[in-house]
Amino acid sequence: MTGLTPREKSVNLGSMPYRKTVFANNEVYHIVNRGVADSPIFVSPKEYQRFLNLIDFYHFADLTTNFSHYMTLELKTRELFRQKMKNPLVEILAYCLMPNHFHLLLKQIKDNGISKMLANLQNGYVRYFNLRHNRHGPLFQSMFKAVRIETDEQLLHVSRYIHLNPTTSYLVKSENLLSYPWSSLAEYLHKRKPIFTNPSLVLALAGGKKSYKNFVYDQIEYQRELNKIKHLTLENS
Template identity: 50%
Template structure:
């Protein structure tokens, strides 16, 4: 068993990420991304009374009612400030609300999604690398730069060809920050509190895009 070198502390914020085993894809199509987002929304709550697999078999009205009750009454394992899903990995900025909340959330998320993915693709075995990474955010500056890094990931990875297409990338919290879309589990207030307007946030994000992509190219040449 692998043990974490640096423990995760309650009430602290972390950049959390993991990739597919051997850098293999974990998302093949829109259905996969939507499933992962559904599981995020379900398992960021503390101790739902149903497993996701059972919840997913309920009628749409019953599922909506169940989630509404969780929203009103359930505690949360984590607060989710940003996320981005890329074909072979994911990123989050999370605050641990409940003790061991991040570990519980990621474990439930990965296990539930891996069962779906393996069944869908007739495969077996691990889908994700053994231990997710968690980097503690130690300053406001680091927090903002990490959120920007995550939101620019589809551009850095050449998943979008034009920078102005980034705001339309559907599998990222950037759309919520730019008010194009919303995710029920996402909390944008903390990050936006550092900016006078959403336009200021947008400028902060996009002004460094080319520089981040260049760094990504250099990293690829050096380490891959």
Template identity: 40%
Template sequence: MTRNVTFAPGEFYHLYNRGTEKRKIFLNRQDYERFLSLLYLANGMARVDIKRQGSTLSELLTQDRDEKLVDICAYCLMPNHFHLIVRETKDYGISKFMQKLITGYTMYFNKAHERNGALLQGKFKSEHANSDRYLNYLIAYLHLNPIKLFDPTWKEHGIKDQERAEKFLDDYVYSSFLDYSGYDRLEKSILSLDALPAYTSIPKDFRSSITEWFDGQGSTLSMQQS
């Protein structure tokens, strides 16, 4: 995986990081929802201001914000790590967004769980989606990641129960899988799906492309950070 990527406006990137010492970074629903709210609120030039600790996700995702720093095209939150696919829209947009996101979430997490120190394994990791084929691969990889929560070896040995896997993905609310599948939900405000290339047909071809992975191609997934 490439760590020192130069971000260029108009290009797509896979960003990810995991908890220090592989610790869990999401311990409950409130943690997941705070990260989701920060994906939305940190994606702007203004300082993030969550006035009330008890603010609901729906309240936070409907707050006004100014010009976006990046286009968030996909995301997946796992218990001890996260994945994002973003497009740089302006110089230093990704760097500014990730600094706000990670700082904001670490401050929240440490206060909520009475701890100190770093939460993540250093600087976030990144790789350039330098071809249409690779971008499609990353979108599939990211959205299939939650399957490992109930079938840890599916990437090496294939999916044993396709029906269960599809249901699990439909029930997993902490990724953009449902938005790609055509569901209308508030979390869609996090995303800029119109920033994706024209060949990416959502949701028309998304479920069929996922089924192709179910039918055997998934065994080729071998990302280090999974």
């Protein structure tokens, strides 16, 4: 992951955002978006779970049904349907959902895969959230932020940053970090079976599950003090 272009930049043409840099296939990106004015985007467990279901559905290409119909299927039928979806737009390496923002670590597989997935994901969730809360208008900031991961070391550090978000923000205590249900950390440490996440690349770089756990937990207090590792992340860019 060397010789990559600088941080993703975007310009706003009136009401329609336009991203100058095209996402490259087989490259990894840290994706972040926040609620408008940092407003909450998840206010109940049902909403967190809905967002995860949307991630799972929309990271595939060539879908033969819509999400609403997919969710009406019985669980066994839904699982059989999902097993037939073998043409992903992106590979999902890690995620963390927070009350007012989300993080995704994505490797693009298909041309425009990240843009297509994020458009469907965010549009689908906004429709659901607005209907549920009897509201109108945008929920997310106009354009998600993205930074290309340039080195293996950066990939490790960004994955840790993502997984430490719940305790860095004091949403959960450090001893309860592994129990946070809206992060892929438990999937990395084999405490929960992954549905759509592939932890293998990051775990291989870390030297395995035990080494990765130490790598994450040894940094909790330091990351709390810094609150943000600005040279690796992009939330305040």
